[in-house]
Amino acid sequence: xxxxxxxNNLKILRITSHGAYLDGEDLGEILLPKKFxxxxxxxxxxxxxxxxxxxxxxxxATLLKPYTEINHFARLECVSVTKIGAFLSWGLDKDLxxxxxxxxxxxxxGKKYTxxxxxxxxxxxxxxxxxxxxxxxxxxPEYSEGDKCEIFVSQKTSIGYKVIVDNLYWGMIxxxxxxxxxxxxxxxxxxxxKVRQDNKIDVMLEKSSVKLVDKSxxxxxxxxxxxxxxxxxxxKSSPEEIEKEFHVSKKVFKKAIGGLYxxxxxxxxxxxxKIV
Numbered sequence: 001x002x003x004x005x006x007x008n009n010l011k012i013l014r015i016t017s018h019g020a021y022l023d024g025e026d027l028g029e030i031l032l033p034k035k036f037x038x039x040x041x042x043x044x045x046x047x048x049x050x051x052x053x054x055x056x057x058x059x060x061a062t063l064l065k066p067y068t069e070i071n072h073f074a075r076l077e078c079v080s081v082t083k084i085g086a087f088l089s090w091g092l093d094k095d096l097x098x099x100x101x102x103x104x105x106x107x108x109x110g111k112k113y114t115x116x117x118x119x120x121x122x123x124x125x126x127x128x129x130x131x132x133x134x135x136x137x138x139x140x141p142e143y144s145e146g147d148k149c150e151i152f153v154s155q156k157t158s159i160g161y162k163v164i165v166d167n168l169y170w171g172m173i174x175x176x177x178x179x180x181x182x183x184x185x186x187x188x189x190x191x192x193x194k195v196r197q198d199n200k201i202d203v204m205l206e207k208s209s210v211k212l213v214d215k216s217x218x219x220x221x222x223x224x225x226x227x228x229x230x231x232x233x234x235x236k237s238s239p240e241e242i243e244k245e246f247h248v249s250k251k252v253f254k255k256a257i258g259g260l261y262x263x264x265x266x267x268x269x270x271x272x273x274k275i276v
């Protein structure tokens with residue numbers, strides 16, 4: 001299914017002086033302008049393109065990669081403010097409109113704002129909104145302690161970072177529980193600490209409680225087995241490498257591999273971890 005506001009893999013049907021026309025299935029033929037064509041692009045090829053509306057509101061394809069797609073939150077810079085709304089830079093030739101009716105905050109050129117990007121049902125255009133609450137769920141979150149979740153880092157506060165959990169709920173990561181820096185506008189993973197009575201969620205970036213260390217040992221041991229008995233990570237690896245592989249801090253990682261070593265289950269070599 002071909003979808004507007006997303007990257008699609010489409011087949012080239014024909015090439016003209018205007019560009020390549022792609023098979024948009026139910027959406028008809030879609031033009032990829034000639035400025036994107038190279039000698040390597042031929043009829044019958046399939047290309048990954050993002051579909052959006054150009055300055056004349058015509059559906060068009062581009063090889064440019066936008067900073068976000070529809071149905072996602074993003075933090076984007078305002079590049080102009082007009083009577084109809086504010087325009088944000090999102091990596092494409094045509095800037096992204098935040099209509100005046102969708103502005104909770106006053107927009108200023110040069111500042112970045114958290115918005116939700118969506119396809120408007122009325123105008124059938126891709127727009128953004130700064131009124132975030134109307135895109136979040138009103139139901140009570142159903143999570144258990146330790147559940148893994150995707151988080152979007154939305155706003156810095158005096159006590160931590162407001163985050164959006166699984167694109168559905170407000171959450172908070174407290175400064176006192178951060179083991180690495182986070183960036184506004186970042187999508188990453190975390191773990192539910194608790195669901196509060198106000199239906200907001202306290203989130204941590206790692207499973208850091210003592211009772212979960214044994215589970216971390218098990219996960220690391222199983223991962224080493226998946227890699228054939230040797231994993232190119234050790235206590236000398238960077239916190240970023242460890243977080244990417246296991247979603248835990250270096251402190252928890254070192255404690256876990258120390259436990260595995262004391263149990264004579266692994267060897268810690270200069271190049272990595274090896275199952276005994």
